[in-house]
Each structure stands twice: as structure tokens, then as C-alpha cells.
Amino acid sequence: MQLDIVVPFFNEAETAAEFAAMAARLAAQARARFGLEATFILVDDGSTDGGAACFARHMSGNWTLVTLSRNFGKEAATLAGLDASRGDYVLLMDADLQHTADIALDMIGRLLADGELDMVYAALADGKGRRGPARWLARAFYRVVNMGQRYRLPENAGDFRVMTRRAAEALRQVRDRKRFNKGLYAWIGFRQERLDYVPAGRHAGDSKWPRWRLVAFSLEGITSFTVVPLRVVSLLGITVAVLGFFYGIKIVVEVLTSGIDVPGYPSLMVAVLVLGGLNLALLGLVGEYVWAAVSEAKSRPIYIVKSVAGPGAAAADPRQPTSAGERQ
Numbered sequence: 001m002q003l004d005i006v007v008p009f010f011n012e013a014e015t016a017a018e019f020a021a022m023a024a025r026l027a028a029q030a031r032a033r034f035g036l037e038a039t040f041i042l043v044d045d046g047s048t049d050g051g052a053a054c055f056a057r058h059m060s061g062n063w064t065l066v067t068l069s070r071n072f073g074k075e076a077a078t079l080a081g082l083d084a085s086r087g088d089y090v091l092l093m094d095a096d097l098q099h100t101a102d103i104a105l106d107m108i109g110r111l112l113a114d115g116e117l118d119m120v121y122a123a124l125a126d127g128k129g130r131r132g133p134a135r136w137l138a139r140a141f142y143r144v145v146n147m148g149q150r151y152r153l154p155e156n157a158g159d160f161r162v163m164t165r166r167a168a169e170a171l172r173q174v175r176d177r178k179r180f181n182k183g184l185y186a187w188i189g190f191r192q193e194r195l196d197y198v199p200a201g202r203h204a205g206d207s208k209w210p211r212w213r214l215v216a217f218s219l220e221g222i223t224s225f226t227v228v229p230l231r232v233v234s235l236l237g238i239t240v241a242v243l244g245f246f247y248g249i250k251i252v253v254e255v256l257t258s259g260i261d262v263p264g265y266p267s268l269m270v271a272v273l274v275l276g277g278l279n280l281a282l283l284g285l286v287g288e289y290v291w292a293a294v295s296e297a298k299s300r301p302i303y304i305v306k307s308v309a310g311p312g313a314a315a316a317d318p319r320q321p322t323s324a325g326e327r328q
Contacts, residue, residue: 001088002036002039002086002089003030003034003088004039004040004087005026005041006041006043006081006084006093007019007042007094008045008078008080008081008094009042009043009077009094009095009096010045010051010071011047011049011051012047012049012051012096013047016057017054018097022097023059023060026038026101026105029105033109034109034112036089036108038062039087040061040062041081041084041312042055042059042063043078043081045068045071045073045074045077046068046071046072052065052067056310059310061311063310063312064309064311064312065308066080066084066307066308067305068080068304068305069303069305070304073179074159075179078092080302080305082171082172087165088164089108089111090164091107092161092163097200098201099122099160100199100200103122103160103197104162106195107120107122108162110193111162111164117191117193119161119162119163119185119192119193120161120162121154121185121193121194123156123157124197125196125197138155139155144222144229145222147228149226151186151189154194157182157185157194158182159181161185164190167188167190170188171184171185171188174187174188177295177296177300177302178224178292179224180224229285230285230289233278236278237278240278
């Protein structure tokens, strides 16, 4: 049985040596404990620090290095790794060493122990690492995305997970251009199990996910998986219109019955500012959905492969035709 370990990375040259050592231990233990032959599929997502050369120099055993033509983002790089995968099981993990071999082996053991399981995913224990407003915003995001859905997006779960071949094939069939993998993992269904964990500290370098990028990524998730914001704004608009209608009746009644002067500039400015702000917010929200639709309609490739190297390059090339006859 073969285990493909997909590792997308961007500018992680400083971790290459340590990751290669951890990868060797992970491969040895996967073979000894579960009888799985591990193959590493490294996806260089347009690194500019020479990371591809560093990984190629330090990796041992059976590995493949897929180099993309530029930085397409982690979601696309993960898909490139899945397209190159041919194994019976697929493990997704990062190259920054925050995803440890011990947790990976624990997930593999849980998956193999239950024949009904198709995926085991790691999730941050109690949202560790998020405090104050960040934690509340994260909870609000998951509530919005999960509202009214037939599936549930688990909180604090990322890409660190192991899956069967059929789950990996299901993910490969979804060719969204604006990808939000957290939602896709839940959308494909299958029986999945959660494993809480505490990520290890980064070995070197900084996170490639600053807060502004996380906000933009969350917005992509919302526009890809829920229409709730549009409905909320629509209901808010209806509410404002109804209140305005009754306020207008109140003014007419007061003028006819008691001769009170109609309020002038202040009330007019409040109405203009409130309605103008609502219209601009709705216009921006609709624009996000339109942009997502336009991106899908263009049908551009999700990623472009520059080169494939390594001992397993011939057997794991995402540029080869897929099972459905599709060519990247």
C-alpha cells in the first residue's frame, strides 16, 4: 500500500534540512507500523528563496518535486499535489514543521483502524493561537458559512489531514478556480473524524498568512460557499424601507393633526447617509460574488507546472491526463 505525502511550500528554504530529516523518520515509521510505502510530493508554489533546490538537495527516499510557474497560492498548490498523487492514501501537511510526524502517524492509524472512515483531519485544540477579536471573528465566520448548509465546515481545521484514494479523487474532481479547500473538504462528504492537536512552533521564517490575507481568504470562502450575506443585506434593506414608510406616515399624521413642521436637514442627512452606506455595502458585496463568478467563467488553468523532478517524477506528473481524460 502506498502513502503519498503532499507538501506544498513557498519560501521555506530555511526548513528544508529539518523537514527532510523529519520526512525520513515519518516514512520509516509509516513502513514499520502500518506497512505503507511513503512517497513525498513536494509542490514549490513559486518560491523565490531557492527553496526547491534546498529540498531537492536534502530529501531522500522516493520523492517528487513539482515546481509551479509562479505563486498560485496554497489552495492551487495543494491541488497540484493531489493531481500528482497516485497512492492508496494521501497525507497533506506543511513544510514549516508545525505539522509533526507524531500527529500524522496518529491520523494514519485512526484512518486505517476504521474501514468506514475516509478522512481524518487535525484541528487546532480550542482555537489555540487565536485570542480576543480574532477568535470571535473566526467563530462568526464559521457560523455564517455553516448557516443553512447540508454539511458542516468544522472549526479550526486546516489542510493537515489524511484521506483515502476515493476522497482524494473526489477533491480532484472539483475544479473551482477560486478555491477554498476548507469548504471543499466538507463539501465532498464521506465519513470524517476530527483530531485536536497543538501545532509545533515554526522552525524558521515567518508565517505566509498575514491578517489581511486571512481576511481576503475568508471572503473567498464566504462568496464560494454561502449566500447568507446577500440575504442579510436584502433583509436589512427591506427593514429600512418598512421603517422609512412608517416614519413617513408618522410625519404626515403629525402635520395634519398638530401642525408640527416637517424635520428638515438633520433627518434628510441621516436618511442619505444610512441608505447611501447600505447601497455601497451591497454594491461591494455583489461585486465580490460577481468577481467569483467571472473567475470561474474564464476557465483558466488553476495552476501551471514549470517542471517535475525527483526519483518519482515519471510516475507522478500532474501534467499527464487524469482519470477523467482531463489535461492540465
